[in-house]
Amino acid sequence: MSDHLNASETLKIHVDQDKCQGHARCKALAPELFELDDYGNAHETGDGTVPTALIDQAWLAKSNCPENAIVIDEA
Amino acid sequence: MSERAPVTDWVNDFDHTDPRWTENPYPIWDELRSASPLVHTDRFLGCYMPTTFAAVKEISYDTDHFSSRRVIVRNVRSESPPPAPPITSDPPEHKPAKRLLLPPFTPDAVAKLEPRVRAICNELIDAFIEDDGCDAATAYTKHIPVKTICHMLGIPEDDSDIFIRWIHEILELGINDDAILMKAVFEMSTYFQGHIAHRKQKPTDDLISTLMNARDDKGQPLSDAHVLGSLRLLLIAGIDTTWSAIGAALWHLATHPADRERLLAEPELMPTAIEEFLRAYSPVTMAREVMKETSIAGCPVKPGNMVLLSFPAANRDPSVFPEADRVMIDRKENPHVAFGLGIHRCVGSNLARMEMTVAIEEWLKRIASFRLDPSQKVRWSEGTVRGPRSLPLLFGKPS
Ligand code: SF4
Numbered sequence: 001m002s003d004h005l006n007a008s009e010t011l012k013i014h015v016d017q018d019k020c021q022g023h024a025r026c027k028a029l030a031p032e033l034f035e036l037d038d039y040g041n042a043h044e045t046g047d048g049t050v051p052t053a054l055i056d057q058a059w060l061a062k063s064n065c066p067e068n069a070i071v072i073d074e075a
Numbered sequence: 076m077s078e079r080a081p082v083t084d085w086v087n088d089f090d091h092t093d094p095r096w097t098e099n100p101y102p103i104w105d106e107l108r109s110a111s112p113l114v115h116t117d118r119f120l121g122c123y124m125p126t127t128f129a130a131v132k133e134i135s136y137d138t139d140h141f142s143s144r145r146v147i148v149r150n151v152r153s154e155s156p157p158p159a160p161p162i163t164s165d166p167p168e169h170k171p172a173k174r175l176l177l178p179p180f181t182p183d184a185v186a187k188l189e190p191r192v193r194a195i196c197n198e199l200i201d202a203f204i205e206d207d208g209c210d211a212a213t214a215y216t217k218h219i220p221v222k223t224i225c226h227m228l229g230i231p232e233d234d235s236d237i238f239i240r241w242i243h244e245i246l247e248l249g250i251n252d253d254a255i256l257m258k259a260v261f262e263m264s265t266y267f268q269g270h271i272a273h274r275k276q277k278p279t280d281d282l283i284s285t286l287m288n289a290r291d292d293k294g295q296p297l298s299d300a301h302v303l304g305s306l307r308l309l310l311i312a313g314i315d316t317t318w319s320a321i322g323a324a325l326w327h328l329a330t331h332p333a334d335r336e337r338l339l340a341e342p343e344l345m346p347t348a349i350e351e352f353l354r355a356y357s358p359v360t361m362a363r364e365v366m367k368e369t370s371i372a373g374c375p376v377k378p379g380n381m382v383l384l385s386f387p388a389a390n391r392d393p394s395v396f397p398e399a400d401r402v403m404i405d406r407k408e409n410p411h412v413a414f415g416l417g418i419h420r421c422v423g424s425n426l427a428r429m430e431m432t433v434a435i436e437e438w439l440k441r442i443a444s445f446r447l448d449p450s451q452k453v454r455w456s457e458g459t460v461r462g463p464r465s466l467p468l469l470f471g472k473p474s
Contacts, residue, residue, distance in 0.1 A: 021420040024182050025410075028346065039177040040425065063408040064350075066416055 011050040012073040013058050015042045019069035029064055030057035042069075079118075086110040090118050091148070091360070091383060092250060097457045101400060104388045112372035119148050121380040123365070124388070128412070130372040131389035134363060134382060135416040138166050141363035141382060143419060147246070147459050148362045148381045151253045157260050159308035160301060162361075162419065169418055175289045175297070176305060176422045179227070179282055185425045188223065192430055195222045196437035204441060208448055208469040212322050216466070219434050220317035223426070224309060229281025230270060237266075242315050246459050260307070267306045271299060282309070309423075316358050317427045319462020320413075321434045323356035324349070326463050327402060328435075329447050334404050339443055342436075348404035349432050354411035355402045357387040358462050361415060386412045387461065445470050 013033055015026070022040035026033070032054060034042045050058045050072075062070040082093050085103055090096065096103055107114050108126040115123050125131045134141055142165050145156050156163070161172035178184065199218055203209040221235040241259045249256030267283075274284050286302045297305075328335040338348055363382040370376060390411045393399040414421035421427070447453065451467035 021417060022177065023414065023420060024425055027182065036181060036183075038181070039174060040181040060407065064410050066410045066412050066414075067420075068410075 010074075011055060011058055012048045013044050013050050013062075014048050014071045014073070015044055016069045016071055017041070017043070019067045021067050021069075023066055025064045025066070026061040026070060030054060030061040033058055033061065086114055087116070088118065089114060089116045089124065091124075092457050097455050097461070100387070100461070101391060104385075104391055105400075108388070108392065111374065113374040113376070115380075119150055119381060120152055121377075122148055122383055123371075123376055123380055124383040124385055125371060126385070126388050126392075127372065128389040128392040128395040131384060131386065131412065132416055133371050134384055135412075135419070137369070138169075138418065140365065140367045140369040140376075142366045143169075143361075143363060145364045145381065146362050147250070148383050149250045151251070153253060153257075157257075157307070158304045159311065160304050161422075162308050162312060163304075166418070171292050172301070172305070173418070173422065175286065175291075176309075179285060180422050180425055182425045185429050188227065188426070189429055189433060191226050192219065192223055192433045193437055195219055195226075196434055197441075200437065200441050207471070208445070208467065210465050211325050211468050212318075212463045212466040215438070216318050216322040216325065216434065216463075219321060219430055220314045220427075223430055224313045227282045228270075228306070228309070229279050229283055234266075238310055238314060242311055245311060246315060247457055250458050263307055263310065264303050267303050268299070271302060312421070313423050313426070315456070315460050315462065316421075317423075317430050319358035319456065319460050320353060320356070320427060320431050322463040322466055323358065323461075324352040324431060324435055325438065325468075326447075326453065326466055327352060327356065328439075329445055329466075329468055331402070332446070334402070335439075335444075338404060339439060344404055345432060345436065347406060347409070349428060349435070350409045350411065351402055351404050351406045352431070353413040353428075354390045354396065354406075354409055356461075357390050357411065357413035358460050359413070359415075359421075360385045360387060360459055360461070361419070362459075386415060442470055444472050446473065 020041050024036060024040060026042050027036050033045055035045050036042055058072060062072055082088055082090050085106055104126060112127040112130040113123055113125050125134055144163055146162055161169050164172050196219060199215050203214050221238055222232045225232045241263050244255050244259035270283055274287060278284050286305055289297055338344055361384045363384055365376050365378050365380045365382060367378055391399045414424040445468045448467035448469045453463055454465040456462055456464045
């Protein structure tokens with residue numbers, strides 16, 4: 001067990017483009033973490049790193065996506 | 076309506092147009108779900124219905140075995156159902172047809188319409204606010220989506236009543252009567268052909284012109300038939316669905332005073348409340364046609380049968396939604412499928428959410444206290460779209 005708690009809390013979020021159908025739930029729940037394109041499909045902002053303050057929102061977005069399109073990697 | 080034998084065996088002989096189903100489908104779905112993830116009836120020329128979230132998902136994602144060319148379960152099956160792309164399109168035609176319609180319906184595009192929708196709601200409320208009550212379905216919920224879509228399409232709001240009649244003929248009366256359905260489709264096409272011809276002379280900046288100016292992936296303009304089909308879709312799909320969703324939400328608030336008071340005290344709950352109303356009272360059940368033999372949830376299905384793709388039943392599956400039959404306006408995890416799943420996700424979902432939110436907010440601002448009128452009956456629609464078609468309310472607290 002490592003005692004570097006911070007390291008285990010770095011989350012990366014990613015939208016699986018094959019699955020996303022543009023329900024836009026992620027954008028509504030975590031506007032800082034997602035962007036929508038002209039067709040309303042989502043992708044993660046930047047490289048998908050989730051600031052600590054937004055961790056709850058990241059999980060909330062994931063659990064509200066009807067298509068299961070949001071992937072969260074715990075680095 | 077034709078005379079139908081009453082249902083005595085829901086599991087093997089269900090009928091989604093039976094008055095008991097129309098009135099209160101939830102206990103029936105529970106019975107079906109505990110019997111099997113996929114049930115079948117010989118009615119409607121043979122029809123399956125998935126009862127679990129997982130089975131609905133399997134079918135939604137399987138565009139190989141299930142076609143969207145017929146999206147309504149009916150007692151008659153015409154050889155060439157009138158297309159309304161992209162809802163009636165299968166891959167590979169589906170994707171380009173849908174991409175044309177997506178940009179005007181993104182959350183940002185829809186947000187621009189919000190002020191007009193707020194004004195529509197208030198104009199409607201003005202007409203009955205001085206009374207003791209109203210039929211909220213006929214005086215309020217019914218008019219919001221139709222006036223909104225008229226605004227988007229650039230057609231006169233005064234034509235709303237004609238549209239409402241066509242939709243009733245296509246989605247309800249048409250289940251049993253092909254002639255009524257075809258006549259309504261024909262009238263609708265003639266109506267829109269007029270508007271298309273008009274815009275060829277004098278282009279406008281509304282959604283009809285957007286479609287007429289759209290180019291397919293080969294750079295070609297859409298055929299008039301394609302434009303007409305999509306307009307038909309927007310009108311049919313955009314109206315009684317949202318009307319039903321707003322009506323069911325108001326019905327809930329009229330019958331659950333604790334939720335109503337909580338929403339008034341904590342308006343920040345509006346987003347979760349709207350999602351929960353969408354889950355618990357999902358208005359839309361789409362259909363698919365089985366094209367090739369396969370199996371769903373381990374049950375074999377046969378070509379030629381229809382499938383009642385019940386998103387509402389999926390949303391009541393307790394294995395996905397804890398206490399599925401309880402409406403919790405602060406439910407946090409709510410990946411409901413009221414707008415469908417997969418490639419056919421409702422193109423108007425962002426618009427519907429906005430209209431629902433605005434309609435409930437504006438109502439609560441002006442009519443904080445209301446309840447069902449016990450001397451009258453609530454009537455729910457039949458078939459593809461479920462929602463209150465009459466919703467008699469009394470304003471104010473009971474004396
Ligand atoms: S909620 Fe899911 S399907 Fe919807 S836009 Fe976000 S990632 Fe895509």
